[in-house]
Amino acid sequence: MKDVQNEKDERNIPLKHVGIKNLSYPIIVLDKKNKIQHTVANINMFVDLPRDFRGTHMSRFVEIINDFHFKIEPKTIKQILDKLKESLNAQSAKIEITFPYFLKKEAPVTKIKSFLEYKCGFKAYDNDNKYDFYLIIEVPIQTLCPCSKEISKYNAHNQRAKVLMEIKTYDLIWFEELIEIAESSASSPLYTLLKRPDEKFVTEESYENPKFVEDVSRDIALKLKDDKRIKWFKVEVESFESIHSHNAYACVDSSVLEV
Secondary structure, three states: OOHHHHHHHOOOOOOEEEEEEEEEEEEEEEEOOEEEEEEEEEEEEEEEEEEOOOOOOOHHHHHHHOOOOOOOOOOHHHHHHHHHHHHHOEEEEEEEEEEOOOEEEEEEEEEOOOEEEEEEEEEEEOOOOOEEEOOHHHHHHEEEEEHHHHHOOOOOEEEEEEEEEEEEEOOOOOOOHHHHHHHHHOEEEEOOOOOOHHHHHHHEEEEHHOOHHHHHHHHHHHHHOOOOOOOEEEEEEEEOOOOOOOOOOEEEEEEHHHH
16 A cells, blocks of 8 residues: 655655654553553654654554563663654654553551552653653642741641752653652652541641742752762642742752862
8 A cells, every 4th residue: 555654745844753652551650669650641652753754653653562571661761762763764753651650648647548549651852863751740748838837827828839850860860759859858758548637647748748839849849869870850849839829939940060
C-alpha cells in the first residue's frame, strides 16, 4: 500500500515535535518496599520530523511501548528513546510518563492503615545523543498560615497544598524518599483515613508547625541540596487557600543555591 507519511513535503518546514499524546497504558514501576507496583500511565511520545517528510508513523510509537512489556523504569526510558529515533529516522525524541503511585500510610495515633495517592512520573529527552532524564512527583500536603496564627486569638487558616518536584540525579533515588522530604517540610502530611484521635493530632501538629509556601519550598530545597545523588532540582509549592479566592505559590530551583 502507498506510504503517505513518506511522501515528500514541499513546504520546507521541519517540525520540532510530532507524535502521540494521552496514551493510557498499563505499566509496572519499581516500588522501594514491594519491589514492583502495577498502575496505569498517561504517556506522551514525540520525535522531530525533517522538512522533507509529510508525516511520521504514529503506530510505531505504540509498538515500541508494547515491546517493553509494561516495564517502565529509568533504565528502560533511554532504550525507548533510542528505539523511537531508530524506527522513525529522527534526531531527537521525547517522552513524558505520569501515573498514580500508591503508598500505605499509618494514621499517626491509631495506626490504622490506608492508601494515599501520589502523582509520579518520568520525563526524558534525547537530542542529538544528548540525554536528559527527570523524575517528577506531586505530593499533597497541608499548610497552616503563620501570619493567621500570629494575629488571631483563636486558630489559624489551614488548607491542602501540593508540592511538585522535578529532579535530575546522578544515582537512583526512590519516589518514597522524595515523598518523605516533601511531607516532612509541610505543616502536616495528608492522610486518607483518620479517626478522632488522629484528627486531633494532625490539627495540633499543623498548628505548632505553621508554614508559608515560601517556607515549604525553601525547606525542601535545602534537603535536596544536601543529597549528593541529586544533580538538579526544581520545586513548586501551591497552596489552595481556604480563606482566599486565589492560590498561593512559590518556586525555587537549584541554580539559586550555586552562587
